[in-house]
Amino acid sequence: MDGIPPGHGHRRVGSRHRGGERRTPRDAARRGRKTRRSPGTDRHRFLLLRSAPLTTLVMFDDERADGWAPFALTRPCGELVFGRWTLRERLERVARTRVAGHVTRPWLRRYAEPGAPRCLDADGLSAPCTAWNARAVPSLDAAWDDAPANLWVAGRLAGVRLGADAGPPRAKWFAAPRPRPGLPDRDVPGVWLGQPWDLVSAGPDRRAADLAAAPGPAPELPDGCWRLGNAPIRFGEGAQVEPGVLFDAREGPIELGPGVEVRAGTRLGGPLYAGAGSRLLGGHISSFSGGPRCRVRGEIDRVTMLGYSNKAHHGFLGHAYLGRWVNLGAATVNSDLKHTYGSIRVGPPGRRRDTGLVKFGCLIGDHVKTGLGTRLETGTVVGAGSSLFGAEPPPRWVEPFSWGDGRDPEPHRRGDFLSTAARVVERRGLEGTPEFRDWLGDMWDEARRP
Template structure:
């Protein structure tokens, strides 16, 4: 028996992040949704998503499995519920299925009709779900603290070098192989987690909560404010506040990134900055492709950037911007706040698919990887829309 995290029928609300990945692969706190459930339950986790994405994750065999809405944010009560489920029982709230156990063919599951597969449906109070991209940064503080406890419980941090200045060192955890020298680490505002083989260069100042993923780098004199997550193989620099970089992305130079969600394999050119607050101090409205309208995202929201997108040097990103998948972003003045998938610049020119694939592969080679055939087919599918 395994856990299967399924994308619910509203996954398109998380555009552009879920254009190229399942909801369960989104990173918030220190872990992806799938990694978090694995840590909490010790069970193998499979992912059920759109057909054009499914080959990224494989398939679960026919068996009795526990099906969980991938957008649900777990807590201890939900973990206890998962572990006490009876066969053919499920729990649902007003939004839909939360979790259920049944014997069902992986290929036959339909998220839009998910309750039909269970004999006994129990009512549950509303649970917290990630419904829109900006939810990730609005929940990141809470989840960073939660994940810190999960990942460090019963473990001992590597020694913190005496060259560092630490505040509340008991809330700082450094994994093996990490290098942190001549940095200011202030965990009085939240925990600080430095992943395996990560590097924090000299002069960096960090206020928690903060997570630096495995093999990631903070360049010299970086200024990091919580709640911020840099996933694995990222590079951070300049000023970053309350942002998430999913993984394999770079903001290596001066410039400001605030209240932003950045996908994988993205790059910010030197001097790129985003606004996260309107001059009127009003509610930021962000375009929802699923709803075909602007939606309120709170008083602070910078930019949501899809996978494989890049900005030119000194790009000025407007408040509440959405940048799609595989965009080469450049332009004078403040950039438009909606930049569609496969944009070349910001004036309606499409990034040619063949060139986009070559360029993405070039970027992946810089981190000793290459664009897989599965990824290519996903991008070709998106480009043809």
């Protein structure tokens, strides 16, 4: 696939006041034969678009989303997976129209990822438009129309829908949105994501609900495979499952996307979604969401992986969220539970925050690499573009674009990082376009800015 054309830059002035709170309330009979597609799977995947939407739909990151390390450095928060879909794809299903773009951090002006919309100039929007906060997660059954309104989720302002005669929102508004005077209030059922670790703690339940909502009956399992439980199991077109795979659907549905391969000796536990072209290579993989084209093996529990990431070797990975283009070396493992069974704190030294979670593993940014036998401690956050190796565990907070072993890695040189990233992308048959390199270079510059 070709990269998305580079988006336009935007400026945003960060306002520090608080606002936007409302004060009143998815049949291989033999090895190698492709599975049959589940009836209804296409309907599940297909977005029913309105032929002529009356308003432009944009997503924005507010001031809190700007602090969502390690992912805010490299992507709009709407391009993070929560449940079965990205936050943007979920909004598109609810609104039945495409998101035109993201209003987000200035250094992402050249964000260029296949399938994702560009980033927009916050001061260049025009009405009619609907602006929606990426941290607000609407229910799939939420009603949606084009009538102007202030849009509220769980008592907090989630967005605004403006008519043709209204002035569009400007940069300051996106940082700390406030209701538009004179517009009626409209409640939209849904929930909020407060912190990036909410993607880990709330992800499995959301994934189960999303997969359960898929229409159509489950297919017959391939010969030599077994199932436990009654939740739906679905296969996308061209999915291949070898004999000797156990589908455990007692805790939730299982969906294999188009072209997914599952090797013999794999136990799949729902709720689980494997995106197009992913390869599940063995081990016990449960409560997982990943893809497209991820490679997964080992003991995997409550893990989300964005596209093109690899954990292709044995070892434990639990309660974790991985960005795109991550590669975990052989025998890389993480911890997700403290010896004291106490609440896990996350953040840089001197500014750690209590997650309130007893089980939480790690957040790993885009383009991170780990070497042989890397051990990640409980609550580790690894910044984008880092390359970690060595016998000693890395620190629990790794700054973006770090390189080396032990507790004090060095900066990852800009040219070395860009060359490696381009080689990795090209190995998967994609093109490391100039736009792609420019986007990554902007990220490096921002992270290493004095």
